[in-house]
Amino acid sequence: MMKNYVSRIFQPFTSIPKHANTSKQEITSKSQRLMLELGIIQQANPGCYHLLPLGLRSLEKIIKITDGEMSKINGQKVVLSTLVNKALWKTTGRLEETQSELFQLKDRHNHxxxxxxxxxxxxxTLLSNIGPISYKSFPLRLYQITSxxxxxxxxxxGLMRAREFIMKDLYSxxxxxxxxxxxxxELNDSYDRIFRNIGLDYVKVxxxxGNIGGSISHEFHYQADIGEDKILTCSECGYSANTELSGDCSCxxxxxxxINISSGIEIAHTFLLGDKYSKPLKATFLNIKGKxxxxxxxxxxxxxxxxxAAAVEVMSLEQEIRWPDAIAPFNVIILPPKFGSKEEQSTKNLSEKLYTxxxxxxxxxxxxxxxxxxxxTIGRRFLEAKRIGYRFIIVIGKTSTENVPLFELNDLKLNIQxxxxxSELLCYIKDNLIF
Amino acid sequence: MMKNYVSRIFQPFTSIPKHANTSKQEITSKSQRLMLELGIIQQANPGCYHLLPLGLRSLEKIIKITDGEMSKINGQKVVLSTLVNKALWKTTGRLEETQSELFQLKDRHNHxxxxxxxxxxxxxTLLSNIGPISYKSFPLRLYQITSxxxxxxxxxxGLMRAREFIMKDLYSxxxxxxxxxxxxxELNDSYDRIFRNIGLDYVKVxxxxGNIGGSISHEFHYQADIGEDKILTCSECGYSANTELSGDCSCxxxxxxxINISSGIEIAHTFLLGDKYSKPLKATFLNIKGKxxxxxxxxxxxxxxxxxAAAVEVMSLEQEIRWPDAIAPFNVIILPPKFGSKEEQSTKNLSEKLYTxxxxxxxxxxxxxxxxxxxxTIGRRFLEAKRIGYRFIIVIGKTSTENVPLFELNDLKLNIQxxxxxSELLCYIKDNLIF
Incomplete structure (x- = not known):
């Protein structure tokens, strides 16, 4: 695999003046502003974003963690067609309820x-189209990760309440x-593992x-002031719920x-649906008697x-992004000396060697x-690296020219240099990086 | 990683009667019929398909091959927003030309x-939005693999001329x-490597x-009778072109x-665009003089x-799918004896051992x-495995109970048993599987 160099990564910095006219692009959160400014995403239309290379790298790590856990519970990956016949949504009664939030269109035949x-x-419908299959084929868990x-x-x-977004949806x-x-x-446990792997504290309530329906439902939240949900947690019995469900006076x-009320950003939601969809859409199986x-x-x-976006929101400083280690675009950045400096000649290839x-x-x-x-300059590159939030910034500076080279290691999480x-550096990174 | 078992794979067989009413689902090619019948894909609407687990596995292998080659030429992966403002397409004049083929919609604000x-x-526009960046940032190659x-x-x-499809598009x-x-x-060379890796003969012409524009353009084709393009190849000088370009009488x-005229399914297309888009959309850079x-x-x-779909079309028999090794959903299937058979007891765990x-x-x-x-029965499972087209089908049969167990290895490509x-089996597979 080739080495990664900053010069080869497309990451356009676009500073947004503090008092800019925001009519074109409403900045409504810290993570949105930072991710736009630092070239992680770019806005295409209100609520629609391009993921630039660093953003996609982070996203692909979240996908990898999710795929790994899905395979443990025999989740089978599929891709379902995005264009769906409106009639289907009429059958289940959801067209009326959600009408205004749906993007609707006609094809050339006016369908x-x-x-x-x-x-x-x-x-x-996928299930009902194939006709009833044997009870032996269940449980069946189909999932996809798509726009x-x-x-x-x-x-x-930004990406927290977008019009086009990437969601993982599993249907059991x-x-x-x-x-x-x-x-x-089982699925709720598997979601717990996913969020533990991502490494940021979350609450499950x-x-x-809502309009999806069913009898039981759990939400997973990152706690943050800008969260649009209110969560009640009882200090006596540990009960925890969305206040839409619990009210907000007592447990x-x-x-x-x-009780404690806090704000949460919903990052996952599970539903036990029962037969809300399978009954009207006639998704059946053959029981042991063949019925x-x-x-x-x-x-x-x-x-x-x-x-x-939510992880960036929760962890970042006002002017600097911070990522959970497990989903950071990169974990380590090495800064070789400036061209023409004293150190440049005597540390030739040292950064490549360290990289390896x-x-x-x-x-x-x-x-x-x-x-x-x-x-x-090192200073300029250091500040950029800090803003983008690479956990470990290694500077090849004056001390690297000594007989036994010493590297300057900055740990952004623990805020130490x-x-x-x-060998000390390798041990430190190995011991402190959390995956 | 857990082992893969057929019982845990969702692959609904749906045989389509020969004289079925095809009004709902027009079967227009062998690959489409086989992939529908054998549970590789399912039709959602005309021209829109769900990819079921085996189909997605094959697709993900094509994506992996593509990503690998893109990283060699420093292709940087992004995801661009799918919903695009119509005004953008007016600016370049493409809205008029392609109007009827575009799915169009309005949002709730009537945009x-x-x-x-x-x-x-x-x-x-992504480039023009960030303002001119230094000439040092180029060449820049952004790509995505999206619907x-x-x-x-x-x-x-089927998937060969679909209304919703998965395309890799790179912009340089x-x-x-x-x-x-x-x-x-460089990109054309990299496409050659991709198609060589997939392993099926192709032609480049x-x-x-068309409406994409530019001064040079190359197409990559798989040759097949149902191909919608006509390709001319000159036996004298080796010149090769789409007959839209060359006519079809002489070189x-x-x-x-x-000359030789054949039919081709276009699987890739490259264009040297020049400034057709960058000029009207004002995508500029700063030259060495800062202009x-x-x-x-x-x-x-x-x-x-x-x-x-095209690979399946070209390689398959009338009733049995065949895949290029590199993009087959799986390469090997092991069939343990039937429950209750003589061999069942004496070969316990043999298939698991062989798997490992x-x-x-x-x-x-x-x-x-x-x-x-x-x-x-083994026979029933064997026929299914053959129809789905796993290259190597291993039967744990009578000869597996001998002192030195012998396994029945069927090589579908070379059509031998x-x-x-x-150890012979391991050597054979290793030597004959082409990646």
């Missing part, structure tokens, strides 16, 4: 389509309610089912007034692109960068 | 959008025409630029009448989902399946 925001109807569309009345916070099919409940609980479980019965369903969403040593550490292959723009030998 | 079939306008949309007047041949930016030509030639280069100049562009498409041995061969990790549906010891 009505919509761009899917979620695909309960589609995947249920979804929602005509938000007020797109905001079981032969009875008991198995569906087991699936529901009872949720409201609905133990009646304690000793068709209606399938029981669940659905499980994760806001893949929203997680990236670091990429052999666990999980670090392809997660290192060299900032080879040596016409710029050290001078270490190569 | 006009289209679903991108290709993104020259979008990516050029695209085209309201085909006659969707047909250079500071002058000479560099753009070098990029063009001079192409027509435009050497005037020879000794803005218009960028020179190229664009390079690969029909990712079309390649899968095979997955340690180069490139075979996660490319093996065990057909664990042992309530079915052998009885081999474990």
């Amino acid at each position: 009505d389509f919509l761009l899917c925001p979620t695909q309960e109807e589609t995947v249920t 979804k569309f929602r005509d938000e009345i007020k797109p905001r916070f 099919f079981d032969v009875d309610l008991k198995s569906a409940q087991e699936t529901y609980s 009872l949720g409201t089912s 609905p479980k133990c009646k304690s007034k000793n 068709p019965e209606v399938l029981q369903m669940g659905c499980f969403g994760i806001g893949i692109s929203r997680i990236m 040593a670091i990429e052999n550490l666990p999980n670090l292959k392809d997660n290192i960068l060299i900032d080879d723009r040596i016409s710029l 050290m001078h270490l030998t190569e | 006009d959008f289209l679903l991108c079939p290709t993104q020259e306008e979008t990516v050029t 695209k949309f085209r309201d085909e007047i006659k969707p047909r041949f 930016f250079d500071v002058d025409l000479k560099s753009a030509q070098e990029t063009y030639s 001079l192409g027509t630029s 435009p280069k050497c005037k020879s009448k000794n 803005p100049e218009v960028l020179q562009m190229g664009c390079f498409g690969i029909g990712i989902s079309r390649i899968m 041995a095979i997955e340690n061969l180069p490139n075979l990790k996660d490319n093996i399946l065990i057909d664990d549906r042992i309530s079915l 052998m009885h081999l010891t474990e």
Whole structure:
């Protein structure tokens, strides 16, 4: 694999003046501003964003973590058609309820389509189209990670409330309610693992089912002031729920007034659907007696692109991005000396050598960068690296010319600077990077 | 990684009766019929398909090959917004030309959008939005592998002419025409490597630029009778071109009448665009003197989902799919004996053991399946495996109970059956699988 160099990464810095006319591009959150300014994303239309190379790298790490956990619970990956016949949504009664949030269009034959925001109807039809298959084929868990569309009345916070976004949606099919409940609980555990792997604290609360429906529902949240949901947590009994469900005066479980209300950004939502979709759309299976019965369903969403933005929102400083280690575009950046400096000649190839040593550490292959723009001062490159939020910034400076070279290692998370030998540096990175 | 079992793969067989009413689902090609029947894809609407687990596995292999080659030429991966402002396409004059093939829609504010079939306008605007950056940042090569949309007047041949399809599109930016030509030639070489890696014979011909435009254009084709393009190849001088460009009577280069006309399925198309988009959309860079100049562009498409269908079309038999080894959903399937048979007890765990041995061969990790549906006869499972087209079908039969177990190895490509010891079998697979 070739080495990664900053000069070869497209990352246009676009500083947005503080008092700029924001009519074209409403800046409504810190993460949105930072990601736009630092070339992680670019706005295409209100609520629609291009993911630039660094943004996509982070996103692909979230996808990889998700795929890994899905394979453990035998989630099978598919891609469902985005263009969906409007009639399908009429059958389930969802067209009326969600009308205004749906992007709708006609094809050249004047047939009505919509761009899917979620695909309960589609995947249920997939099952009913093949006719009832044996009970032996279940549980069945189909998922996809694809672009979804929602005509938000007020797109905001960048990727957090976008009109075009990347969502992971899994749909489960079981032969009875008991198995569906087991699936529901297995999937919730698997979501816990995904969020633990991402590494940022989250809360899991009872949720409201909204227009998706069903009997049980859980939400996963990152806590942040700009979060649009209010979450109640009871200090007495530990009960936790969205206040839409619990009210916000006392704990609905133990009646304690000793409660805590905080704001949350919803990053995942799980639903035990029952037969809300399988019944009207006739998705059945053959039971042990060979008779068709209606399938029981669940659905499980994760806001893949929203997680990236929400994590940046929660962790960042006002002028500097911070990432969870597991989903940072890169973990380590090496800054060689400025062109023409005293150090430049005597440290030739030192950064390349260090790069090779670091990429052999666990999980670090392809997660290192060299900032080879040596016409710029170390100071200038250091400030940029800090703003973009690479966890470890290594400076090849004066101490690198000593007999036993010492490297300046900056750990942005712990906010410390050290001078270490190569082997000390390797140990430090290995011990402190969390995956 | 867990082992792969057939019982855990969602692959609904739906046989389509020969004289079925095809009004709902027009079957227009062998690959479309086989992929529908064998549960590789399912039709959602005319020209829109769901990719089921086996289909997506094949697609992801094509994507991996493409990503690998793109990284060699410093192609940087992005995701561009699918919803694009119609006004952009007016600026370049393409709205009029392609109107009828575009899916168009309005958002809730009555703004006009289209679903991108290709993104020259979008990516050029991405560059012009950031203002001119230094000549040092070029060449720049941005690419994505995403769903695209085209309201085909006659969707047909399944994924080969679909209304929703997965395309890889790369856009190159250079500071002058000479560099753009070098990029063009580098990209064409890289496409050659991609198609060599896929492993199916292809032809590369001079192409027509159509509504995308530009001065040079090449097309890559798989040759097949149902191909919609006609390709001329000159037996005298080797010149090769789409007959739209060359006519079809004689070689435009050497005037020879000794020519060959064949049908081709276009799987990739490259264009040297020049300033067709960068000029009207004002995408500029700063030259060495600090003055803005218009960028020179190229664009390079690969029909990712079309390649899968076209390869199946070219290689398959009338009733059995065949895949190029490099993009087959799996390469090896192991069939353990039927439940209750004599062999069943004495060969316990033999298939699991063999699986482990095979997955340690180069490139075979996660490319093996065990057909664990042992309530079915070997014969039934064998026929299914043959129809789906797994290159190597291993039967754990009578000869597996011998002192030195012999396995029945069927090589579908060479159409031979052998009885081999474990080590012979491993050698055979290793030597004959082409990646």
